[in-house]
Amino acid sequence: SAMGVAGPNSDLVNFSEYISKNFALYQLSNDGIQLSTAAQANFCRNELAAALRKGPYQVNILLGGYDKKTSSGSLYWMDYLAALTKLKYGAQGYASNFCLSIMDRDYKEGLTQDEAVQIVEKCIQELKVRFLLNQSNFLIKVIDKDGVRVVKFGADPADN
Amino acid sequence: MGDSAYSFSLTTFNRTGKLLQIEYALNAVANGRTSLGICAKDGVVIATDKKLASTLVDTEQVRKVENITDGAGFVYSGVGPDYRVLVRKARKSSQSYYLTYREPQPVSQLVKGTASVMQEYTQSGGVRPFGVSLLVAGTDADGTPRLYQVDPSGAYFGWKATAIGKNYVNAKNFLERRYQEDMELEDAIHTALLTLREGFEGEMTSQNIEVGVVSTTDGVFRRLTPEQIQDYLDEAS
Secondary structure (H helix, E strand, C coil): CEEEEECCHHHHHHHHHHHHHHHHHHHHHCCCCCCCHHHHHHHHHHHHHHHHCCCCCCCEEEEEEEECCCCEEEEEEECCCCCEEEECCCCCCCHHHHHHHHHHHHCCCCCCHHHHHHHHHHHHHHHHHHCCCCCCEEEEEEEECCEEEEEEEECCHHHC | CCCCCCCCECCCECCCCCEHHHHHHHHHHHCCCCEEEEEECCEEEEEEECCCCCCCCCHHHCCCCEEEECCEEEEEEECHHHHHHHHHHHHHHHHHHHHHHCCCCCHHHHHHHHHHHHHHCCCCECCCCCCEEEEEEEECCCCCEEEEEECCCCCEEEECEEEECCCHHHHHHHHHHHCCCCCCHHHHHHHHHHHHHHCCCCCCCCCCEEEEEEECCCCCEEECCHHHHHHHHHHHC
């Protein structure tokens, strides 16, 4: 599984490393068993909730994962107030104002991987046209039965 | 425990390298009423002899086979009150797991946690080891049926079939002869009852034994009712 995290870099790095190392520890302590995506999401939310009334993590998260047990992928949306919901498609930040309507219209059950990536590319294009900030470099990742891999989109400033 | 006058462990090594308190705890287990378990390919069965001090005791109120999670259960041989403490701790820790992960705790982790608790009591100040061995039945994260034994030392073992308590040697020999790799749950229940009857003092009825079963079809651990036990006993005779 993989997490997209948004927020100030301090909390972002601290929280996501803490979570991912906890998952690694779980796997090591339990004979290689991995937590299901739902369990991972709930663990994450629990950590956000525990810290909320002490020193909150200001991170918004999209967690996506593939479970071999159910042979299906799932997506979870979490915000800095420790809300959690399972979604078919989602967005965090300003992107949601632009992208959710595109996804509302184009999403259907049983999309193939390529169709889904196309919708994501449509969303990115919409942001490039309509969003105030000029963000030229996006990174698309896919999570499936073979794990997590990158599908790049957009110019990498390092190439110029 | 650390700030009392007993901040030293009562379980200490002797000259030959043994922890006598654990040995003695195992003796307490071996004096307890027989319990056994069999792991079939589609489920697990655990059973125990519930013979009580007097016929006046209300056997329905005595519970030796207990649910810990929906999918796992314990049975024991040894000191009953010690068992109740372990059941309570195990139930609490598996609910805590559910709180964090919103998923039931896999049996293997439940066993590790309980074994860890039992080990603590062999290395902490002012406490004695638990006088029970547990048999844990459940289905693991991937749905495989599993049977575990946990000893007073905190050691745990996965078994295909095993027996603990009084007469465990004969019971285990009996199981060794009867056990088959591809046994089905119904056969396992019959074999368990036969094994229990082997060393039973007096007549075995649905009132003086307890049986717990978990099947891979629904992954739910259930205590059999006296009526269900009676049906199995009737089939066996």
